[in-house]
Amino acid sequence: MVYSRTPWNLPTLILIVALLKWAHVCGNPTIITYSPFNASVDAAILRSAMNQVGTDEQKIISIVTKRTLKQRLQIISEYDKRFKMKLETELKMEVGGNLFELLHALFQTKPAFYAESIHKAVSRFGPDDQALIDQIFCCLETFKIDKVGQDYKKQYSRDLKVDVKKDVSGDYATLLEALIQGKRRNSTSFHKNVNNSIKIAKELVKTGRKGSGIWLGSEVNPIIKTFSECSYKELAEISNEYLKLTNRPLATLFKSKSTGNFQSLLLKILSYAESPINHFALILKSALEQTPNVNLYKDIHRCRAVIRVLVTRSEVDLMDIEERYSVTANKSLAADVKAATVSYFQKACLNIIRGNR
Numbered sequence: 163m164v165y166s167r168t169p170w171n172l173p174t175l176i177l178i179v180a181l182l183k184w185a186h187v188c189g190n191p192t193i194i195t196y197s198p199f200n201a202s203v204d205a206a207i208l209r210s211a212m213n214q215v216g217t218d219e220q221k222i223i224s225i226v227t228k229r230t231l232k233q234r235l236q237i238i239s240e241y242d243k244r245f246k247m248k249l250e251t252e253l254k255m256e257v258g259g260n261l262f263e264l265l266h267a268l269f270q271t272k273p274a275f276y277a278e279s280i281h282k283a284v285s286r287f288g289p290d291d292q293a294l295i296d297q298i299f300c301c302l303e304t305f306k307i308d309k310v311g312q313d314y315k316k317q318y319s320r321d322l323k324v325d326v327k328k329d330v331s332g333d334y335a336t337l338l339e340a341l342i343q344g345k346r347r348n349s350t351s352f353h354k355n356v357n358n359s360i361k362i363a364k365e366l367v368k369t370g371r372k373g374s375g376i377w378l379g380s381e382v383n384p385i386i387k388t389f390s391e392c393s394y395k396e397l398a399e400i401s402n403e404y405l406k407l408t409n410r411p412l413a414t415l416f417k418s419k420s421t422g423n424f425q426s427l428l429l430k431i432l433s434y435a436e437s438p439i440n441h442f443a444l445i446l447k448s449a450l451e452q453t454p455n456v457n458l459y460k461d462i463h464r465c466r467a468v469i470r471v472l473v474t475r476s477e478v479d480l481m482d483i484e485e486r487y488s489v490t491a492n493k494s495l496a497a498d499v500k501a502a503t504v505s506y507f508q509k510a511c512l513n514i515i516r517g518n519r
């Protein structure tokens with residue numbers, strides 16, 4: 163009997179499930195700790211690349227895009243010590259445009275990076291709701307939002323909440339305010355409580371059955387509470403239970419019962435909770451494909467969307483995102499980035515995608 167020899171016995175299945183879970187938690191980055199690393203040597207190379215006649219962009223890129231954030235921060239502090247100069251200040255004098263924007267992003271701590279991203283997105287000159295929705299407030303997971311608020315205050319002497327809320331209204335404003343409270347539970351300390359997820363999923367089913375106006379008035383509060391306080395793992399479980407109960411994705415409920423930016427933010431939180439890899443692959447796809455052959459230089463919002471994914475995911479799961487991208491877009495991420503960018507900015511982006519492994 164061939165079938166009795168199948169390897170799919172219980173221990174093997176448990177092992178496979180455990181491996182899949184592990185793969186979900188620990189994604190595949192493109193940038194890993196560079197070795198042998200010497201911050202002082204790197205600082206000296208950067209110094210000489212910037213202080214010669216005609217900046218050596220290639221050299222700068224080859225260092226900055228091949229180190230982890232932790233290593234880059236060490237380079238900044240070595241630079242400061244050895245040359246009594248701020249690396250950032252010199253960099254700003256030597257390189258410009260999108261390349262500076264990318265390199266600058268690579269040299270920032272996470273909270274500082276998000277503080278600056280939010281500041282740019284709420285600016286009077288070219289506000290960018292999509293950035294707030296797709297890449298900032300939907301997925302601030304790994305550190306506390308109050309750190310971002312503190313950095314915001316430090317950099318701009320302004321209150322983050324006030325700035326974010328100044329031009330928004332309605333349920334969208336309420337949801338943003340709830341997210342800024344930073345009450346989301348931690349996914350890593352998540353204890354499976356399927357019963358609670360089932361309870362919430364059932365409430366959502368009921369919500370969908372009632373007539374119109376369900377997202378208005380007081381009834382919007384439970385959904386805002388759920389989407390701002392549940393861990394992403396819980397949200398994924400709720401979505402899964404909803405699917406089991408109704409045979410329809412939870413996203414369809416939001417699409418039919420909510421509108422505008424409120425709808426978009428709920429959908430993006432859900433998309434990130436269900437699969438960060440898919441979420442970011444789609445963001446890259448829409449940033450790169452909209453108008454093929456139009457250079458990203460001409461559209462700062464799309465350019466920043468790409469920079470944010472590269473900078474925030476390169477040490478997390480960019481390799482998985484790249485793989486997913488090639489399946490969804492039927493083209494490699496590198497090919498599409500190449501088509502949309504030029505010059506040293508292109509080289510730097512491709513370096514991060516290729517990685518240092």
Ligand SMILES: *[C@@H]1O[C@H](CO)[C@@H](O)[C@H](O)[C@H]1NC(C)=O
Nearest residue numbers: 198199200201202203204206
């Ligand atoms: C880094 O390089 C400098 C200069 O070459 C050297 O003096 C220092 O000992 C090195 N540091 C480490 C940790 O290897």
Ligand SMILES: *[C@@H]1O[C@H](CO)[C@@H](O)[C@H](O)[C@H]1NC(C)=O
Nearest residue numbers: 303304305306348349350351
């Ligand atoms: C989440 O919980 C883990 C383990 O309890 C902890 O190490 C980690 O710092 C927590 N993360 C946040 C953002 O609180």
Ligand SMILES: *[C@@H]1O[C@H](CO)[C@@H](O)[C@H](O)[C@H]1NC(C)=O
Nearest residue numbers: 354355356357358359360361
């Ligand atoms: C979950 O619900 C089931 C069925 O109602 C019940 O038997 C079980 O004890 C509950 N589990 C927890 C942890 O509450």
Ligand SMILES: *[C@@H]1O[C@H](CO)[C@@H](O)[C@H](O)[C@H]1NC(C)=O
Nearest residue numbers: 488489490491492493494497
């Ligand atoms: C994917 O791309 C290849 C080569 O460019 C092409 O031959 C193929 O038809 C494409 N597949 C889909 C599903 O578009």
